[in-house]
Amino acid sequence: MIRFQNVYKRYPERGDALAGIDLEIQTGEMVFLTGHSGAGKSTLLRLIGLLERPTRGHVLINGRNLATLPRHEIPYHRRQVGMIFQDHRLLPDRSVFDNVALPLMVMGVHPKEIGRRVRAALDQVGLLRREHALPLALSGGEQQRVGIARALVGRPAVLLADEPTGNLDPDLSREIFHLFERFKYVGMTLLIATHDFDLVEELGHRTLKLDEGRLVGDTGAW
Numbered sequence: 478m479i480r481f482q483n484v485y486k487r488y489p490e491r492g493d494a495l496a497g498i499d500l501e502i503q504t505g506e507m508v509f510l511t512g513h514s515g516a517g518k519s520t521l522l523r524l525i526g527l528l529e530r531p532t533r534g535h536v537l538i539n540g541r542n543l544a545t546l547p548r549h550e551i552p553y554h555r556r557q558v559g560m561i562f563q564d565h566r567l568l569p570d571r572s573v574f575d576n577v578a579l580p581l582m583v584m585g586v587h588p589k590e591i592g593r594r595v596r597a598a599l600d601q602v603g604l605l606r607r608e609h610a611l612p613l614a615l616s617g618g619e620q621q622r623v624g625i626a627r628a629l630v631g632r633p634a635v636l637l638a639d640e641p642t643g644n645l646d647p648d649l650s651r652e653i654f655h656l657f658e659r660f661k662y663v664g665m666t667l668l669i670a671t672h673d674f675d676l677v678e679e680l681g682h683r684t685l686k687l688d689e690g691r692l693v694g695d696t697g698a699w
């Protein structure tokens with residue numbers, strides 16, 4: 478599902494944020510991405526989400542080389558890849574429902590279908606009864622689950638999460654990771670950047686380690 482071939486990403490003022498990354502992740506794998514701050518985790522996720530382009534090498538998603546993707550296929554690619562961030566990035570003056578509906582509204586999905594899919598996504602994250610709430614009326618864990626529902630609502634094949642539990646206590650973090658495991662079991666491919674080493678060990682999924690932009694560890698498929 479995800480393949481990196483000798484990928485480099487260089488920022489002029491910084492040097493190589495990623496250097497010579499070779500990597501393969503199969504459909505339905507749940508993979509943790511670890512490494513110290515600045516190791517290149519976010520950069521790797523951004524290359525998959527097409528928020529950045531590699532300086533050298535190739536990134537392939539589902540057999541398609543992102544470098545040769547025609548412009549008109551880029552929105553389709555972005556729909557295949559859901560992204561979750563640590564800070565939720567929710568709109569504070571919009572309800573939970575509206576926040577989750579946003580990607581579908583941008584896609585021009587029919588309002589009736591939007592209602593159906595938003596409620597299905599909220600149901601998956603256990604927030605169906607909070608659809609009218611504003612984000613600030615929710616706990617940190619609930620806000621993060623709204624962010625997850627928003628990433629799910631477009632039915633992505635790949636889910637990327639950048640420090641999704643960075644602000645949460647260990648119990649809530651565990652809950653979020655268990656939620657991700659449920660997505661894995663229905664065939665979604667997940668790549669999760671995290672500093673949560675205790676949970677990474679406890680859950681025992683494949684774990685990649687970056688150091689100074691290089692892939693220095695891979696526990697392999699489990």
Ligand SMILES: Nc1ncnc2c1ncn2[C@@H]1O[C@H](COP(=O)(O)OP(=O)(O)OP(=O)(O)O)[C@@H](O)[C@H]1O
Nearest residue numbers: 488490491494512513514515516517518519520521
């Ligand atoms: N847009 C950018 N312009 C310049 N340098 C950047 C940019 N984005 C990232 N970098 C640099 O690339 C390196 C890797 O950053 P990245 O954010 O990928 O690391 P990370 O492992 O996700 O770190 P953290 O755990 O702190 O989020 C860092 O040295 C960072 O300063």
